[in-house]
Amino acid sequence: MLDLLNIHDTAQADISYRHVGSTDITRYEKMHVEVFRDSGQASIAVAHEIADLMRDKASRGEPCVLGLATGSSPIRVYAELVRLHEQEGLDFSHVITFNLDEYYELPPANRNSYWYFMHDHLFKHVNVAPRNINIPKGNIPLDEVYRHCMDYEARIQAAGGLDFQLLGIGRTGHVGFNEPGSNSRSLTRLITLDHLTRVDAAGDFQGISNVPTRAITMGIQTINQARRIVLLAWGHKKAEIIQRTVEGERTSEIPATYLQEHPNVTVLLDEESSAELRRFSTPWLVGPCQWTDMLERKAIVWLSRHTEKPILKLTERDYNSNGMSDLLALHGSAYDLNIRMFNQLQHTITGWPGGKHGFDDTFRPERADPEVKRVIIFSPHPDDDVISMGGTFERLITQGHDVHVAYQTSGNNAVTNADALRYAEFSRDLTDTLGTSTARLDFIIEELSDTTTGGTADSADIRRIKALIRRGEAVAGARFVGAANDHIHFLDLPFYETGSNRKNELGEEDIRLTRELIERIRPHQIFAAGDLADPHGTHRVCLDAIFIALAELKAEAPDWLADTRLWLYRGAWQEWPIHEIEMAVPMSPAQVEAKRNAIFFHQSQKDGAMFQGEDNREFWQRAEQRNRETAQLYNQLGLTEYEAMEAFRRREF
Template sequence: MTASPISPSANADLQYRPVGATDETRFEQLHTEIFPSAERGSLAVAAEIATLIRSKGEAGQACVLGLATGSSPIRVYEELVRRHREEGLDFSHVITFNLDEYYGLPRSSQSSYWYFMHEHLFDHVNVSPENIHIPRGVLPLEEVFAHCMDYEQRIKEAGGLDFQLLGIGRTGHVGFNEPGSNSRSLTRLITLDHLTRSDAAAEFNGIANVPTRALTMGIATIMQARRIVMMAWGNKKAEIVRKAVEGAPSVQTPATLLQGHPNLTMVLDTEASAQLTRIHTPWLVAPCRWDEALTRQGIIWLSRHVKKPILNLTERDYNLNGMSDLLASRGSVYQLNIDFFNTLQRTITGWPGGKPGTEGQGRPERATPHRKRVIIFSPHPDDDVISMGGTFARLIEQGHEVHVAYQVSGNIAVSDSDALRYAEFCYDLNKKMGGQNDRLPAVIAELSGSRNDLASNSKKVLDIKALIRRGEAIAGARYLGTPDEHIHFLDMPFYETGRSKKKDLGAKDIQIVRELIERIRPHQIFAAGDLADPHGTHKVCLDAILQALTQLRTDDSPAITDTWLWLYRGAWQEWALHEIEMAVPMSPRQVEQKRTAIFQHQSQKDGVVFQGEDDREFWQRAEQRNRKTAQLYNQLGLTEYAAMEAFRKQAF
């Protein structure tokens, strides 16, 4: 296997790395490099591409790049643009071939890959227009085959691909080579998998608008590239990454068909690597340093693997499952089991704000001050009740001063039909009361008409949709007992584009968050750590909080001298058991209370705009996830509860 130019020196930052073994990657069929973040990985990939472009230019040769679209390569393109502007990276000799394009989508569409590539790269560098090649999305069906064969010929005439950049979809597709694609496939028209279309739904204002077909380079076309780099970021990609890297070649997972390439590197962030054997169960590949975090991960895995409560685990269980060195380092299986059982038991608390009079008992949260000031940051107007509605209510019941801050308006997640219903109601009510409103008829007409090319709503319509979300958020927070003066709407500017694509996080966004923290001076902050959110909004909102806290820490601000940050997860994923540091149990009554709070968000029920790949309603996802967490704790041998909400403490 050819050595990769990518060198992630940041690998030293990984938490769980087996020691002294040369076979830690023995389960992996693809050369894989892991970076601490998507940012770091993207910069490394961009650096390799830039080096190739320069070396080809210095040799007087064309540099032929195969390029990808989607969220994965965006930061790579941003860095290439920066290098062009600030370092003179020259694209005049670069020839590009894109992997794919939606069939039936004109290049003028903001959802087309033609538009994407010009928006993120081509409009900002000096690549010649005649050197840009992207499959045509609009052409008669009878011309598709000839167009695809011509695309293949153009790649050959350019001298073949020097470098192919890839992402990987959750079906295992590369390009749009969906399950069933074989190793001999060339550029062609293909039908998209439902999961692929679900993942793209946010870019099309709902899955109903996502094209069902696409043109894509084939597996054989990709394999002819002299160098391939495949990227994957985030927890949502972890399972398919494991299959692609460790599974046998199969048409059911098309990415596995690239395993025979002599110069391919899979580039991951830590979340995307989470299911690889060397990360998920490193004791199965090499001796480990059994620190506290890895011990926690290992014992929980062993208990679930052998289907025994922790206190029933035996020496034989440890020895037969690659954990004999852990047992040997502790001496007594009884002591090892009881110590960890007690540690896990102390994560469970019915007092998320701290229980008075329990100093020194090892509980997740401090006992003092008895009455804490709390900020619950909710990215969207319903994440608070979906993700931690039971804990939210308990904090209020136990006398803490709880503020909830809704970071974005959530307006694009309201359907036109819902907005129309509210607009017509307001118009009829105003008319009934003898008033006049000249603006509502135009709004009603807009909402009644057909949307052209997924165009954004007008500002007036977006305002109506934002007010719908705001009213629902107030209703949910009030239901749990929050005073109106403790409900805050931040309306962070990065979000207000009217489309799924948002602006970058800006100084104003961070300042808004900082000012609220300075005003309240919280002892506890709860924030969304659910980075699998398909909108990407959760990550931006968390970044704003972390950057605001970093600024305050740098300024030695008294506002955060006694602040702890707890992260929850929402509708899209849950913390793994070994990551949970506070588990708040709920009774059946509290489960019903949380459900009712979620029901206040009527616009997010019954056919929500951004459903994702999960057909369940948000209240069902949350309830079933909370019940599962409680069941998992019970299976480990701890007390049985109806449901649990889980949190992880975050340093800042």
């Protein structure tokens, strides 16, 4: 079992942070669940459990048989195992590995194959013997697949069975590639991938049409025969399926529910993926609560929506009938509680996101002074600024603030080869018209036209063309909302510049570039992307760069930093829950239209952007709906009706 309370000091704090209330608050959960503040802490815990198992097996002269998973969830686990090998001598020479799955008809050398993934993230960095690495073969004839699958089962048994199985989970509830409808007694086999699974993989393959339709996967029975299972899930997109997996009934429609039958399984979650479990979504319906200000806001917003009543109309009976009698007792009456919560929500609404000079700011989200504030809007990709806070961006400028926008990455990875080819051909024709050499462009065009190079990294020249496309769009969009040319910055953080979907780890140069901009501008306000659900993970790395840069500066304690406030926005994939919003900036119909037009400048991301996630709508459509829904929620709670709202949450640093 995971020794979660001893592996890492901060892990202990993270677990105790989430386990509040009565001892039976987990009674609806049919599997053992542990929740960490973030996925990094959880990944370290898993890696250390695997390392302890490896050492124990080695001490007894026995092989350690590991079942391994791919995808984004286990990447940090493998990174920690590599660190333990390189820095602490963790020995893999006696380890035998079996991977869960592989795309069918994808050769090992393809960068999207799981063979490539495992060697890239783990095998080439440790001393595991090549003969001990077992991964299903995706590039074998169809008439050989059945025999290959049965041989795979036989090899697992010959190795003594799986000592440990690491799992992720798909939004369909699949483990491995056991899609809905899989039988609990299924073995290793060829399977057709669910459409949603292929949608989630589309970004890696530059479009869903390039995603394989089939895969070879271990079966449910194969997985459940492992002596120990740990399932990982990170991020808000996994929250719903985790709730159904952990608290729902066993069903073939959610194959992960079959893990409920296993006697030694642990589900490891971060805060976002655990959010729909009852002990976190509605703890007042599970048992006694330790009421905090944030939990009170969450509960009352929930009660208002559940009863379909504005907050000021909630009654004592409403509270008592919905598990909140103890909250009512703390505050004396529903009237007092309602007024208090109504005022809190009302004070989050402001048309002056930079503060309103000369007015009392006691109950305003932002301070009134200084009258003119220096502002940095950090945008992970070249369009997140206008998609996520285009209305606020324009408002800050028109209200006289000194607004800078910093595009943290080039965004070249989200430009299709077809778009790049169009621009390259235009450049060649223009160059030819002007009478200069086109030889280099001819070579680039030939490279872009080659359809046989799928899964390979873009060359430096192609990356530059794609980056220039995104840069031109970003400048046009920022200028449209009023930004000055010399206030538009391109950081081009190096971690992003790999030419493929896999990015490098955050490095010193990324942090230096971020820090230097902050030091140069000395902002009173920083706006940054707190949306960690983007399909390619870039937002998280960009936010970490800001956090680390600010932490370094804080350690040096410059006088100007005390006046800096950090506001987080969310992007194209999610919005802050209304109880977490600390500043809501209303938009008129005209401002909504202006924001839409700013987004339209990002033509390469319209009409089928590469990283759509599960939502096929264009980014402007998502943004408008999200902004309108936020305004509607405020109105349903009994507050003023607006056309739309952009929402922010303040973060201390």
